[in-house]
Amino acid sequence: MIKTLVVEDDPMVAELNKQYLEKIEGFQLTNAVSSAEDAIEFLEQNRVDLLLLDVYMPGINGIDLLRQIRQQNKDIDVILITAASQIDQIQNSLRLGIIDYLIKPFEYERFCEALNQYKNSRSTFLQKDKISQQELDILLQRTKEPPISHKSTKVLPKGLTRNTLKTIQQSILSYAPAHFSTSEIAESTNVSRVSVRKYLKFLKEINYLEEHLVYGVGRPIYQYRLNEHNQSVLSPYL
Template sequence: MIKVLIVEDDPMVAALNKQYVEQLDSFTLSGVAANIDEATVHMAETKVDLILLDVYMPGLNGIDFLRQIREQNEDVDVILITAASDIEQIQQSLRLGAIDYLIKPFEFDRFHEALTQYKHNYYKLHHKSSVSQQELDRLFRKKSSQPAYGQPRPQQLPKGLTKNTLQTINEAILSNERRDFSTEDIAEAANISRVSVRKYLKFLSEIGYLEEDLIYGVGRPIYQYRLHEEKQHIIASYL
């Protein structure tokens, strides 16, 4: 089992992250620390594999704690969690060896993706004395084959997405009369489940075809989308 330490000063966020960890196979919660001092004490007493580390906390912040961990050569991995998306801060965390960076508020799907990728790499590297170049390429999501010089790089959909469904969802988006739309709007128009549509809209947001906003109201937050007027050509290479 992969032992996880949550370092978060907000009790509600800590409780939510705890629930997320407890839903995942192969992970076990080692503890919850409200500040860096508590985290340091816990790590001195218990072996931890992965830290879910908030950046902004009273006293020493998460980036400084990550730097301290590296200076002390602690054998632990870190995923940073923060409400900020400052580029300089992200660059600092990557230079210090953070394996992922989650920006609040995030959904369970993104949390699940981060920890599943970590689990995959963890077991790959902890059960072998050596790895090949091809295995390392797969771990770091690289492809060993490259297109011939001068040839366009083919655009491939992420695993689990298909061109036919993407085409159907795109037609529903283009036929939508309102500037802003939700997952439910497209799911109803395309006659596709909301869970499936959400995956495609997330992908289209990641490539810049859609703009995504998180709207807070009564109940759970709702994602709103709109077409990015200057980047509508992007989708053509995927269809």
């Protein structure tokens, strides 16, 4: 479980963040505090993997807390959740190593996407000693594109979106080279099985995935595996 600390001085926003977090599998809320000072005290006594951090708070602000965490070399990842949208502040936050930046007000889907991308990236780093350049580009939310004059982006089938496709692809990469099922991808991404099935069908049709029918007790189950020799086929869709 990914131990998560919410640092937010607005009680309503803090409660909303907690409710959202509880919906996403793989995360455990360790505490919710209303100031950076309380966060510092909690971090001194408890292990935390992820900080959901506000910026504007009485006393020490979120950026200063983030800077202090980095100076102390604490192994804590940070997602900023704030109304602050100034470019210079966003740039400073990125330089301090945040993994995502959510501007209030935001929808649950964006919150869910941020946490699932983090969970999938973290899982990949924990499970593998080495990864390919393409895997790293995806984890950093980057895709290789040809020069603009030659750029050719393909249209996804109706009902599919690039953001969800990227989330599902990250989950697939965390399983590679092992087989996985629709249920496993749905569980790790918090996307419905019906939707996941559509994406896996599309990925199989473009030969990004290999599909196998496994017979056992009860109904046969479709298992999938990454086609490691044909990964580039997905790039035009991302």
